Amino acid sequence: MKIPILRLGKILLSSIQVDLTDADAMQFQNDLVNKIAEMEALGIVIDITSLEVVDSFMARVINDTAGMARLLGAEVVICGVQPYVAMTLVEMGRDLIGVDCTFNLDQGLEIIKERIGMRGDATMIEGEG
Amino acid sequence: MTTQPTNASERMPILDASDIVRARGVARQVAGRIGFGLADQTRLATAVSELARNVVQYGDDGFCEIADLSDANEMRLGILVEDHGAGIDNIDKAMKDGYSTGGGLGAGLPGTRRLMDEFAIESEPGLTRVSIALVRKRS
Numbered sequence: 001m002k003i004p005i006l007r008l009g010k011i012l013l014s015s016i017q018v019d020l021t022d023a024d025a026m027q028f029q030n031d032l033v034n035k036i037a038e039m040e041a042l043g044i045v046i047d048i049t050s051l052e053v054v055d056s057f058m059a060r061v062i063n064d065t066a067g068m069a070r071l072l073g074a075e076v077v078i079c080g081v082q083p084y085v086a087m088t089l090v091e092m093g094r095d096l097i098g099v100d101c102t103f104n105l106d107q108g109l110e111i112i113k114e115r116i117g118m119r120g121d122a123t124m125i126e127g128e129g
Numbered sequence: 130m131t132t133q134p135t136n137a138s139e140r141m142p143i144l145d146a147s148d149i150v151r152a153r154g155v156a157r158q159v160a161g162r163i164g165f166g167l168a169d170q171t172r173l174a175t176a177v178s179e180l181a182r183n184v185v186q187y188g189d190d191g192f193c194e195i196a197d198l199s200d201a202n203e204m205r206l207g208i209l210v211e212d213h214g215a216g217i218d219n220i221d222k223a224m225k226d227g228y229s230t231g232g233g234l235g236a237g238l239p240g241t242r243r244l245m246d247e248f249a250i251e252s253e254p255g256l257t258r259v260s261i262a263l264v265r266k267r268s
Contacts, residue, residue, distance in 0.1 A: 020150075021146045022149065052157070052171065053153055053171065053174045054175075055153075055175050055182070055237075056237055057178075083168075087171070087172075088244065091172070092240030093240055
């Protein structure tokens with residue numbers, strides 16, 4: 001199971017649509033981090049609207065992936081955390097620590113663009129391939 | 130304390146990582162069928178995911194049994210996860226946040242206990258059993 005990673009200028013966009021096995025999740029992390037480095041992406045938006053279960057393993061993969069992306073120099077936003085996923089994670093004592101979240105993809109993209117703009121390299125969003 | 134699955138139960142082998150996905154899917158389905166709400170379905174699916182992962186990671190040759198133990202007064206879903214691996218040396222430690230012998234976060238067991246209404250664990254070399262249950266009064 002390969003999770004598609006789409007490119008939008010200097011932003012990478014990925015939507016997890018299926019319940020992932022642990023191996024799929026690690027593969028996704030690997031693919032995404034490599035792609036960020038390869039194209040020097042400035043922003044990453046990961047949509048998890050369709051994820052009905054985020055257990056401690058998946059939470060760690062998401063956290064780690066965000067941390068890796070930031071180390072490389074990219075901004076990260078997670079969007080679409082389901083209310084019951086949020087409840088379960090917090091009840092379990094887990095969190096998506098330090099990762100910014102938004103309700104939907106629209107807001108996610110907006111925040112990412114804003115952040116990239118604040119860094120002063122906004123021109124790179126448009127046009128450049 | 131230990132919930133023994135009786136009637137209307139579903140038993141699945143837990144051998145590799147794909148069984149984790151299947152087990153949590155079945156847990157959600159059964160919970161929905163019984164009448165648990167979405168939040169409880171998610172709690173149950175997540176709990177099963179944590180326990181099944183422990184089996185794949187530490188145990189050998191385990192299974193997950195999901196049983197509808199509801200009666201006229203309450204909805205009750207009981208789940209038993211059993212494996213035949215090395216067992217847990219120190220259960221008290223394993224139940225603490227952040228303790229892991231397998232390079233994990235050490236969040237699985239304590240997290241699962243917080244999600245469930247009932248939680249029991251017993252372990253010896255060759256046999257580890259975790260039983261959990263979620264119980265809701267019928268309104």
